[in-house]
Amino acid sequence: MPGTNLTRDEAATRAALLDVTSYSIDLDLTTGDTTFGSTTTIEFTCSQPGSSTFADLVGATVHEITLNGESIDPATAYADHRIALSGLAADNVLVVRADCTYSRTGEGLHRFVDPADDRVYLYSQFEVPDARRVYTTFEQPDLKAPFTFNVTAPTGWKVVSNSATPEPKEIGEGVSLWNFAPTKPMSTYITALVAGEYHEVQHVYRGKHGDIPLGHYCRQSLVEHLDVEELVKLTEQGFAFFEDLFDYPYPFGKYDQLYVPEYNMGAMENAGCVTLRDEYLPRSRQDRSFYEFRAEVILHEMAHMWFGDLVTMRWWDDLWLNESFAEWACYHAAVEATEFTESWVGFTNARKNWAYRQDQLPSTHPIAADNYDLQAVEVNFDGITYAKGASVLKQLVAWVGLENFLEGIRGYFKDFEFSNSEFTDLLAALEKSSGRELESWAQEWLQTSGVNTLAPEFELDEDGRFTSFAVRQTAAADYPTLRRHRLGIGLYDEVEGRLVRRTSIEIDVEGAKTQVHDLIGQQQPALLLLNEGDLAYAKIRLDDRSLATVVDGLATLDDPLARALCWGAAWDMTRDAEMSATAFVKLVLSAVGSETDAFGVSRIPGYAAQAINAYSAPDNRAALKATWEQGIRELFVAAEAGSDHQLSFARAYASAAHSDQALTDLEGLLDGTVSFEGLAVDTDLRWLLLNSLVKAGRAGVEAIDAELARDNTISGQEHHGAALALRPTAEAKADAWASAVERDDIPNETQRSIVLAFQVFGQEEFLAPYVEKYLAVADTMWEEKGTQRASTALEYLFPRPLASQQLLDRVDAWLESSPANPAAKRYVREGRADVARALAAQAKDADPS
Numbered sequence: 001m002p003g004t005n006l007t008r009d010e011a012a013t014r015a016a017l018l019d020v021t022s023y024s025i026d027l028d029l030t031t032g033d034t035t036f037g038s039t040t041t042i043e044f045t046c047s048q049p050g051s052s053t054f055a056d057l058v059g060a061t062v063h064e065i066t067l068n069g070e071s072i073d074p075a076t077a078y079a080d081h082r083i084a085l086s087g088l089a090a091d092n093v094l095v096v097r098a099d100c101t102y103s104r105t106g107e108g109l110h111r112f113v114d115p116a117d118d119r120v121y122l123y124s125q126f127e128v129p130d131a132r133r134v135y136t137t138f139e140q141p142d143l144k145a146p147f148t149f150n151v152t153a154p155t156g157w158k159v160v161s162n163s164a165t166p167e168p169k170e171i172g173e174g175v176s177l178w179n180f181a182p183t184k185p186m187s188t189y190i191t192a193l194v195a196g197e198y199h200e201v202q203h204v205y206r207g208k209h210g211d212i213p214l215g216h217y218c219r220q221s222l223v224e225h226l227d228v229e230e231l232v233k234l235t236e237q238g239f240a241f242f243e244d245l246f247d248y249p250y251p252f253g254k255y256d257q258l259y260v261p262e263y264n265m266g267a268m269e270n271a272g273c274v275t276l277r278d279e280y281l282p283r284s285r286q287d288r289s290f291y292e293f294r295a296e297v298i299l300h301e302m303a304h305m306w307f308g309d310l311v312t313m314r315w316w317d318d319l320w321l322n323e324s325f326a327e328w329a330c331y332h333a334a335v336e337a338t339e340f341t342e343s344w345v346g347f348t349n350a351r352k353n354w355a356y357r358q359d360q361l362p363s364t365h366p367i368a369a370d371n372y373d374l375q376a377v378e379v380n381f382d383g384i385t386y387a388k389g390a391s392v393l394k395q396l397v398a399w400v401g402l403e404n405f406l407e408g409i410r411g412y413f414k415d416f417e418f419s420n421s422e423f424t425d426l427l428a429a430l431e432k433s434s435g436r437e438l439e440s441w442a443q444e445w446l447q448t449s450g451v452n453t454l455a456p457e458f459e460l461d462e463d464g465r466f467t468s469f470a471v472r473q474t475a476a477a478d479y480p481t482l483r484r485h486r487l488g489i490g491l492y493d494e495v496e497g498r499l500v501r502r503t504s505i506e507i508d509v510e511g512a513k514t515q516v517h518d519l520i521g522q523q524q525p526a527l528l529l530l531n532e533g534d535l536a537y538a539k540i541r542l543d544d545r546s547l548a549t550v551v552d553g554l555a556t557l558d559d560p561l562a563r564a565l566c567w568g569a570a571w572d573m574t575r576d577a578e579m580s581a582t583a584f585v586k587l588v589l590s591a592v593g594s595e596t597d598a599f600g601v602s603r604i605p606g607y608a609a610q611a612i613n614a615y616s617a618p619d620n621r622a623a624l625k626a627t628w629e630q631g632i633r634e635l636f637v638a639a640e641a642g643s644d645h646q647l648s649f650a651r652a653y654a655s656a657a658h659s660d661q662a663l664t665d666l667e668g669l670l671d672g673t674v675s676f677e678g679l680a681v682d683t684d685l686r687w688l689l690l691n692s693l694v695k696a697g698r699a700g701v702e703a704i705d706a707e708l709a710r711d712n713t714i715s716g717q718e719h720h721g722a723a724l725a726l727r728p729t730a731e732a733k734a735d736a737w738a739s740a741v742e743r744d745d746i747p748n749e750t751q752r753s754i755v756l757a758f759q760v761f762g763q764e765e766f767l768a769p770y771v772e773k774y775l776a777v778a779d780t781m782w783e784e785k786g787t788q789r790a791s792t793a794l795e796y797l798f799p800r801p802l803a804s805q806q807l808l809d810r811v812d813a814w815l816e817s818s819p820a821n822p823a824a825k826r827y828v829r830e831g832r833a834d835v836a837r838a839l840a841a842q843a844k845d846a847d848p849s
């Protein structure tokens with residue numbers, strides 16, 4: 001039984017047999033709150049008349065199927081989410097009339113009723129295989145076709161799809177019909193439908209290739225937060241940059257961006273109809289990293305219009321290329337075309353750490369993953385596919401040169417427009433434009449797993465000059481590949497109280513040991529920084545003197561990218577049990593106050609909190625928590641009024657608060673008896689303050705309900721669910737567990753909020769029963785609750801606060817015997833790896849010598 005799965009081989013067989021001429025899709029959104037009418041007409045040719053194939057349709061009630069005018073009985077033909085088709089002609093017309101189900105998990109056509117005003121909002125989300133939840137499809141990216149949508153919906157609704165929205169025709173009392181023009185040829189997964197009582201704003205971008213209408217949409221209850229001038233500015237900057245960079249006019253006519261509720265990811269590149277999570281419209285004060293990240297998301301989706309939508313991967317094996325290219329392009333565009341010129345520093349401070357972490361989990365995989373079926377694809381939207389891929393693509397750009405890279409890309413867009421391609425096609429284009437052999441580079445970087453570690457190795461004479469210098473390259477035992485790296489090396493001296501770069505060099509590292517003759521005779525610097533300029537994708541190590549310099553004086557290093565590399569090295573050494581959690585927390589307290597990078601300021605306090613909770617020795621933890629609470633309070637109080645530092649440290653202080661004095665501070669901030677100049681205690685900060693009081697048992701249901709009454713929105717409901725789950729009682733955990741893994745009526749984002757709040761360090765006594773419950777759920781949840789619910793629950797409900805050898809042994813036994821599918825087991829293996837890492841780090845913190 002395939003269930004909802006589909007293999008690469010099945011898709012290849014179907015693609016060899018069929019060509020799709022067109023889809024015509026009639027959707028009726030006026031038939032009720034749980035289902036909608038869906039009639040699909042697919043015209044397609046078959047290269048071997050007489051043969052058989054199947055179409056895809058998930059969870060539908062099928063009323064009628066006709067193939068070439070002949071009726072097929074749904075009772076026999078529709079099974080297991082597939083419609084069997086036999087006796088194909090050379091030219092075929094398939095008509096399927098069905099009722100499909102609205103989604104509450106963000107997969108397919110999601111239906112949302114806004115608690116703020118009871119208005120109705122729908123949006124589709126189809127990647128990877130969920131168009132088949134809304135209409136009958138051949139659900140694979142390489143069967144492209146033009147799509148014609150005809151949508152019946154309540155009069156007065158906004159209805160948006162890939163083609164420009166037509167003037168609706170009133171066809172009945174309060175009911176209208178929207179007949180969209182056919183789209184350009186595209187894949188099913190980037191088709192889209194958004195409908196409901198949305199607020200709409202229209203602008204026009206006047207570009208070098210002509211006008212592009214720009215729509216912005218959001219819920220009515222969010223209109224006051226829609227900072228549309230800023231969004232239009234970024235969108236126009238993006239189009240001006242990409243149309244020029246790619247030398248290809250934007251291919252899909254108009255460009256709508258729709259901010260939608262209960263969205264599972266950041267955003268989705270539906271052709272001309274981009275959906276984004278509406279948390280990107282700030283309802284509370286946000287720091288610069290929020291706006292920087294949002295700009296990158298907007299540019300990422302826009303880059304996909306060319307790379308992904310115009311030219312599309314043949315199968316999901318090239319998902320990495322799709323995402324890595326959009327990532328590289330969005331950072332490149334942010335730096336070159338927007339005010340966020342420091343975006344590559346943020347990439348180092350946040351994104352790259354995601355890649356390094358993912359690459360050291362047992363689930364790591366080659367960037368070019370073997371996505372043999374849909375289940376394999378769905379768990380690979382990860383730090384390898386996005387962040388490692390982008391890091392490596394950045395190297396490829398350096399390897400062939402930006403101009404050669406762009407020349408190759410431009411030819412590739414023209415050669416493969418409105419069709420499908422594979423990575424080898426792009427590689428061939430780049431080899432042609434650069435004149436370089438790239439096959440071995442691709443083998444080394446894309447088809448192997450794991451991250452290398454680079455460390456300096458040197459000897460000094462009695463005056464402190466290098467008499468030898470080499471870069472030592474190592475690899476994890478399971479992934480022994482050593483790679484070629486372009487590596488910067490920076491030498492920094494202490495000059496009048498600052499760390500100042502004396503010189504830097506660039507070398508090619510290859511093999512286990514690379515001699516660096518250029519440094520012989522140089523005085524040993526206070527700080528020797530490998531990967532200066534962040535050209536390489538590798539973990540770096542600091543020698544003893546450099547580590548001491550960083551611990552004492554990181555704040556005196558002026559270059560933000562060099563600082564980001566030092567932060568990264570220290571965090572990585574802490575995770576690898578080479579630096580104690582206590583020393584890491586001390587470093588954060590000494591230097592984060594003067595950090596200037598937006599992602600540095602917002603993310604590094606979170607690393608410190610993780611070091612305390614997971615990586616500190618149990619005997620040291622209480623003292624370290626006290627040091628952190630006190631230290632972050634001092635940074636918060638000292639921060640400039642109204643600054644991002646003040647906001648970031650206020651959040652960190654709220655999360656750290658556990659002493660009587662600190663909790664009293666939080667109560668004062670909440671009830672207004674304590675205030676700090678420049679700090680707005682707004683809606684989202686209020687929830688954060690309340691959460692800490694709830695976690696500590698200083699506030700309960702009454703206060704949580706009262707907060708929801710002040711914030712009667714979907715965000716408020718999500719916060720409410722999380723706050724209830726944070727309570728330190730057996731009953732609270734039992735209720736939260738039922739909502740997170742058992743009930744089917746909890747919408748996706750509310751479930752996620754509850755899941756994220758469940759496992760709390762310090763609440764071990766209430767969490768102990770959930771080891772066995774978690775493992776029991778992991779056996780079957782994927783099949784019973786679907787990809788979205790199961791992946792969220794299994795990833796974050798792993799009992800990390802209960803780290804112990806006993807837990808590892810129990811999980812090992814489960815991994816041996818459980819019938820769970822590979823996707824479910826992947827999350828359990830990852831949780832196990834986190835626990836093993838934590839235990840090693842705790843031992844280092846107990847004995848730092």
Ligand SMILES: [Zn+2]
Pocket residue numbers: 269300304322323326
């Ligand atoms: Zn993407």
